[in-house]
Amino acid sequence: MDFELTQDQHSIRDMVRDFASNEIAPFAGDWDERQYFPRELFSKLGELGLLGVVMPEEYGGAGLGYVEYVVILEEISAVDGGVGLGVAAHNSLCTNHLFQFGSEELKMEFLPKLASGEWIGAWGLTEPGAGSDAGGTRTTAVLDGNEWVLNGSKTFITHATSGDCCVVVARTSREGSHHGISAFFVPFDRAGVEPGKKENKLGMRCSDTSSLVLEDCRVPAGYLLGDQGDGFVQAMKILDGGRISIAALSLGIARGALDASLEYSTVREQFGRKISSFQAISHKLADMGTQVDAARLLTMRAAALKDLGKDCTLESAMAKVHASETAVRTAEEAIQIHGGYGYTKDYPVERAWRDSKLCTIGEGTSEVQRLVIARELLRRVASNGTHKES
Numbered sequence: 244m245d246f247e248l249t250q251d252q253h254s255i256r257d258m259v260r261d262f263a264s265n266e267i268a269p270f271a272g273d274w275d276e277r278q279y280f281p282r283e284l285f286s287k288l289g290e291l292g293l294l295g296v297v298m299p300e301e302y303g304g305a306g307l308g309y310v311e312y313v314v315i316l317e318e319i320s321a322v323d324g325g326v327g328l329g330v331a332a333h334n335s336l337c338t339n340h341l342f343q344f345g346s347e348e349l350k351m352e353f354l355p356k357l358a359s360g361e362w363i364g365a366w367g368l369t370e371p372g373a374g375s376d377a378g379g380t381r382t383t384a385v386l387d388g389n390e391w392v393l394n395g396s397k398t399f400i401t402h403a404t405s406g407d408c409c410v411v412v413a414r415t416s417r418e419g420s421h422h423g424i425s426a427f428f429v430p431f432d433r434a435g436v437e438p439g440k441k442e443n444k445l446g447m448r449c450s451d452t453s454s455l456v457l458e459d460c461r462v463p464a465g466y467l468l469g470d471q472g473d474g475f476v477q478a479m480k481i482l483d484g485g486r487i488s489i490a491a492l493s494l495g496i497a498r499g500a501l502d503a504s505l506e507y508s509t510v511r512e513q514f515g516r517k518i519s520s521f522q523a524i525s526h527k528l529a530d531m532g533t534q535v536d537a538a539r540l541l542t543m544r545a546a547a548l549k550d551l552g553k554d555c556t557l558e559s560a561m562a563k564v565h566a567s568e569t570a571v572r573t574a575e576e577a578i579q580i581h582g583g584y585g586y587t588k589d590y591p592v593e594r595a596w597r598d599s600k601l602c603t604i605g606e607g608t609s610e611v612q613r614l615v616i617a618r619e620l621l622r623r624v625a626s627n628g629t630h631k632e633s
Contacts, residue, residue: 246540246543252311252314255314256314256315258291259291259293259314259315259319260318262287262291263318263319263322263323264322266287267319267322267323268323271322271323271326271449271591272588272594274323275325275448275594276448278444278449280405280450280451281326282405285329285333285360285363286361289359289361292304292307293305293319293330294330294333294334294360295354295357295359296311296315296334298338298339298342298354298357302342302350302351302354302358303355303356304354308549308550309487309546309547309549309550310543310546310547312488312546313487313491313543313546316331316494316495317494317495317498317539318495319495320491320494320495320499321495321498321502322591323449324447324594324598324601325447325449327491327495328401328450328492328601328605329363329401329402329450331485331489331492332366332401332402332450332488333357333363333364335481335484335485335488336364336366336410336488337365337366337402337406337409338354338357338364339484340426341353341354341357341364341410343477343480344477345468345469346465349428349465353408353428353430357408362406363402364402364409364410365400365401365402365406366401366409366410367382367397367403367409367410367429367455368380368397368478369397369398369399369400370395370396375608375610375611377412377421377475377478380412380413380414380475382395382396382397382411382412382413382414382457383413383414383415384413384414384415384425384427385415386464390462390463390464391466391467392459392461393411393413393427393435393457393462394460395457396455396456397454397455397457398454399452399454399605400452400453401450401451401452402451403438403439403455404438404441405451406431407430408428408429409429409436410427410428410429410468411427411429411455411457412424412425412426412427412475413426413474415471415472416472422475424474424475425467425472425474426467426468426473426474426477427468429460429462429466430462433461433462434459435458435461437455438453438454438455438456439453439454440453440454444601445597445600445601446596446598446599446601447601448597483555483556483559484549485607486563486606486607486612487542487549487555487562488606489566489602489605489606490538490541490542490545490559490562490563490565490567491542493538493566493567493570493599493602494535494539494542494566496570496595496598496599497531497534497535497538497566497569497570497573498535499595500570500573500574500576500577500591500592500596501532501535501573501577503577503581503595504527504528504531504576504577504580504581504592505519505528507581507584508528508580524580527576527580528580530576531572531576531577534569534572534573535573537569538565538566538570541561542566544558544562545558545559545561556615557616557623560612560615560616560619561612561616563612564603564609564612564613564616567599567602567603567609568603568609570595570599570602571596571599571600573599574596574598577592577595577596578592578593578596
């Protein structure tokens, strides 16, 4: 079992770390304060191949795997969780859903635009009455000749205002709560699709989050993704990768908070000593470092299984719940180590703390992850007679 990154993976990490240090970190506080989505930054990310990380090269992607994807997201999120969230939503939700279930014609036309950063993608599952219960979807899609007509609204959609397209999950049949739901690719230049209210959020403030309104929005029949009625199953498969994304995002936020705490504690003095020399602080650092490493191992395990094409529902849920809760705890301890300065916007740990909380909510709350974990553990016991790792 090899826990080391390859030389190529080290090179990717170093490239992204350097980019994040020079192109993101100096501006992160200002973007957060102004709730400014840095579209120009995403064009640069596209040029570096960071917006089509796991897409094959024939569609304009980088042709990398989920392990490299985790490395990339950790480095970006270590300096700005909001940018990390945007990269995650674009890559693993919209772009990946189109790649996994779109027709060859759709993929050839739109994936290169998404991978290059020419287009920014969104993913529309959540509704005001359908959050954790995706089966409660009320947005409808009705076939009219050779077009689908969509009506409804989505909420908490990343890139609903700043993006160019969205994968929209809508009900095509009234039969069953989960059956009868389908997925559609909806470019924002179609009539009848508009962003709604932009949310004024606690954290991740540079990431655009808005509602999305569809009123008699027509898309060609071929913009149906996969088979009619398979949208719910598709969404659950996409969320397996999405959980790895949020775990990597959480890992980056936690590591950034740990790095800031290590640096601060070795220069801040009290009672004539560096505060890192006090047992109370050193124990905090030890616990933070241990939990961050545990989050990285869980996340990398899920990513490696994903790259092997194995079932990783259990492992991605474990990684997501542990990493996200580690991010919250680590950021909070980072503020405690920084003392009063940590409570100000002059230090990045304040923003990390605000950013971290979304990770325990988005793409499946911690409570839902625990339901998934318990279900998968029991399923494996029923199948194998005991719990066995994949």
